[in-house]
Amino acid sequence: MSAASGPTNFADDGKDVIERQLQVKSEKHEDIQDLYEIDRTVARIKEGNYKRIALQFPDEYLADAANVAKQLVEKTGQDIFVLADTSYGSCCVDEVAAEHVSADLIVHYGRSCLSPTSRSPVLYVFGQQSIDMEHCKQEFSTLFPDLSQPVIIMCDVEYSYAAERLTAELAKTYQHIIPTAEKKKGGRYFELPEGIDIESCAIFFVGGESLTLTNIMMVHNKCPVYTYNPKTREARQESVQVNKMLMKRYFLVQKAKDADTIGIVVGTLGVASYLNIIDHLKKVIKAAGRKSYFFVMGKLNVAKMANFMEVDCYVLVSCPENSLIDSKEFYRPIVTPFELEIALIRDMEWTGNYITDFSKLLPQLRSDDFSYDEEQDQDASSDEEPHFSLITGQYKSGPFHRANTLQVIISSFLSLSPSLCPLWSLLLMLYVGEYLKNRTYRGLEANVGQDEAADVQEGLSGIARGYVYEKDNDVSSEKQE
Numbered sequence: 001m002s003a004a005s006g007p008t009n010f011a012d013d014g015k016d017v018i019e020r021q022l023q024v025k026s027e028k029h030e031d032i033q034d035l036y037e038i039d040r041t042v043a044r045i046k047e048g049n050y051k052r053i054a055l056q057f058p059d060e061y062l063a064d065a066a067n068v069a070k071q072l073v074e075k076t077g078q079d080i081f082v083l084a085d086t087s088y089g090s091c092c093v094d095e096v097a098a099e100h101v102s103a104d105l106i107v108h109y110g111r112s113c114l115s116p117t118s119r120s121p122v123l124y125v126f127g128q129q130s131i132d133m134e135h136c137k138q139e140f141s142t143l144f145p146d147l148s149q150p151v152i153i154m155c156d157v158e159y160s161y162a163a164e165r166l167t168a169e170l171a172k173t174y175q176h177i178i179p180t181a182e183k184k185k186g187g188r189y190f191e192l193p194e195g196i197d198i199e200s201c202a203i204f205f206v207g208g209e210s211l212t213l214t215n216i217m218m219v220h221n222k223c224p225v226y227t228y229n230p231k232t233r234e235a236r237q238e239s240v241q242v243n244k245m246l247m248k249r250y251f252l253v254q255k256a257k258d259a260d261t262i263g264i265v266v267g268t269l270g271v272a273s274y275l276n277i278i279d280h281l282k283k284v285i286k287a288a289g290r291k292s293y294f295f296v297m298g299k300l301n302v303a304k305m306a307n308f309m310e311v312d313c314y315v316l317v318s319c320p321e322n323s324l325i326d327s328k329e330f331y332r333p334i335v336t337p338f339e340l341e342i343a344l345i346r347d348m349e350w351t352g353n354y355i356t357d358f359s360k361l362l363p364q365l366r367s368d369d370f371s372y373d374e375e376q377d378q379d380a381s382s383d384e385e386p387h388f389s390l391i392t393g394q395y396k397s398g399p400f401h402r403a404n405t406l407q408v409i410i411s412s413f414l415s416l417s418p419s420l421c422p423l424w425s426l427l428l429m430l431y432v433g434e435y436l437k438n439r440t441y442r443g444l445e446a447n448v449g450q451d452e453a454a455d456v457q458e459g460l461s462g463i464a465r466g467y468v469y470e471k472d473n474d475v476s477s478e479k480q481e
Helices: 015-019 038-048 059-076 095-100 133-143 157-171 211-219 242-257 274-287 337-344 374-378 405-416 418-437 468-480
Strands: 052-056 079-083 105-109 122-125 151-155 183-185 188-190 202-206 225-229 234-237 261-266 291-296 313-317 384-388 395-398
Touching (some): 038 105, 052 059, 133 157, 133 225, 242 313, 261 274, 274 313
Antiparallel strands (some): 225 234, 384 395
């Protein structure tokens, strides 16, 4: 059985696009009224008295965008804007693009990670895919012969409309069917009955292989996961080795632990509290004696990330479904905020519990007694106990970034007199110049005065099938004959 997987929202270098055969994934649908829930959307627009509405379509639904926008304009008379080609993952609400058109409502179509937004009201239209309810119930009874087994029902967003009916039907036979949520796990909520803990529950997921399923299995790695795919009409227990996936992530944690310079990469601009988690990560990195750099680069690809070889490790601030980057092509490891905390915060150990929702790491929302290591931050010059690196097999000591000689000299000059600022600038320029000399590539060399300047020559004119000089040669040869 194959592992749960899905397309991550980072871009490659374009090689695959050039070499593959063109396949049009976006197809027009006949039943637009029901698939895109036109009536519900119109009712929401009129109820909220919205004037400028942004419609965010994924690539697979883009063929219907003009038709949907036309119907909404006819039924509401308001300004409708179509958003596509999001800067990050299509599962996240693109609030930045919506602000460019001053939209007061965003309608998000297709798959969604259900991450909370902070600036704009959002209406989710998942699209309703058909499901054979009777066949699903039969497969469920085959997977769960024990009627007392607690089962958490989760559905992919395109089948969420059927979740309530499915839960009600199963609850007639089974004692513990858990449909809704008290705590958020990957954007989905469920409430456990009294006396039942999460370890004793199984998860029944309606949908195909996707990032949503992978995220659920990582977060709830202590629960057996069963799936039913309405498109293939297959039900099974997922055999993906969650422990193996966790071992891979633990390996990345160890590499982050050895990193001296860490890059904070923004993978979303629409998820609530993303600025707060960035500030939190900066403090954690500083308290651990590391350097941090901040990157905003849209969709990730190998070429972009390879431009900064001084960075030893990246931490990606993204939605839960796009935070797990598992690719060997990147030159540096990419970890989640949770994994970075395990690597850098003292007394924080790997327990097997996994968090992909970064909002749970904020100090004001944590359940543990978290505090920044202020003593280590204030006394960065003190010796730090070395730790054993599982990557290199050697002890690595800190602090990782001591004040170098240049910084000491500059601080001394500035403490003596502010008039020495020009000298400080000169020293800084010398330091930067010396650093650039160590780079392998230094830019194009002009070699002024060393190479002879090439003469300007007249280029070719005409078209590829026959340039002017070729036609002239043909004419002369005809005359000679």
